[in-house]
């Protein structure tokens with residue numbers, strides 16, 4: 008592993024380990040994105056996946072919000088996309104403007120079109136290069152988060168061929184071909200494990216798994232189809248890191264909409280942090296996880312369109328609801344999903360400032 012500048016702000020890592028912190032660390036999902044004029048400027052000249060594949064561009068965009076919000080934001084997340092894993096498995100993915108797969112998996116026979124062995128170093132080496140380059144560029148200012156999509160969410164994109172309101176095709180697979188579906192979910196999980204392990208070797212200091220479509224499944228279907236592969240990833244990553252003699256990093260699971268499954272996830276999925284969407288009261292989530300995991304979240308991203316007073320009231324309320332016995336502890340402040348393109352960057356700055364103010368112990 009490369010030698011990196013010492014970390015100056017470890018709030019994120021301490022909160023992820025369940026510790027009390029002087030204030031809550033804060034970052035937001037999609038913080039390097041279209042709401043930032045400096046991001047849109049780079050996008051004028053470069054395609055989305057071109058940026059992902061060009062380490063110095065991915066590095067530049069990853070650090071844009073860290074520069075703009077210096078001292079206010081406590082983590083960077085590597086600029087990439089969850090759909091680089093289906094690409095590594097041999098699928099073509101376009102971004103125009105949403106994701107689309109020209110040749111999705113229509114039937115279980117189509118699985119034969121995927122690469123039988125995926126060498127993540129060969130297919131996704133550009134991500135690892137970007138991570139190493141970003142760690143150097145960050146100069147220890149904040150920790151760097153690596154990530155991947157959850158098998159169920161990736162499976163849904165690979166079968167649907169893009170976004171979908173109903174997930175009719177993906178669910179038809181689950182219900183008509185449960186065994187083939189589970190086999191594919193495990194195959195995706197195993198690529199995710201190698202991908203996350205290599206991200207840590209390249210310099211990622213915390214890992215997040217995004218199960219954006221978790222809430223589309225009935226809780227018992229989530230338990231049957233998604234949970235086992237989420238557990239496989241947490242177990243596999245931690246075991247492989249330990250075997251390689253690499254310090255194990257904290258892992259976050261963001262299973263959007265799976266609030267019914269929080270207690271089960273905290274019990275046995277193997278993650279250090281569970282991310283929350285805004286549809287659950289933080290104090291209720293605390294009761295469900297019983298102190299077994301830290302929590303991340305969870306302001307409704309659309310609150311950022313509500314004006315400064317509303318943002319301030321909401322952050323104050325959220326910070327109180329996340330407290331444990333009156334203290335800020337085991338909490339990573341964030342939105343309940345990604346920030347959207349229309350947000351005024353100054354309103355996000357206000358959100359960060361409010362978190363710093365109201366989460367102080």
Ligand SMILES: Cc1c2[nH]c(c1CCC(=O)O)Cc1[nH]c(c(CCC(=O)O)c1C)Cc1[nH]c(c(CCC(=O)O)c1C)Cc1[nH]c(c(C)c1CCC(=O)O)C2
Nearest residue numbers: 036037038039040084085086087088089105106217219345
């Ligand atoms: C489902 C999903 C995707 N990608 C991702 C998810 C899981 C999180 C979630 O649920 O939002 C994860 C993701 N995508 C992106 C990141 C980068 C890191 C970050 O700042 O959070 C991360 C962590 C960049 C991106 N990924 C994408 C953009 C915008 C693309 C552009 O610049 O035109 C960015 C900044 C494109 C993307 N990528 C994806 C979609 C559906 C879209 C189009 C819709 C949209 O724009 O929000 C797939």
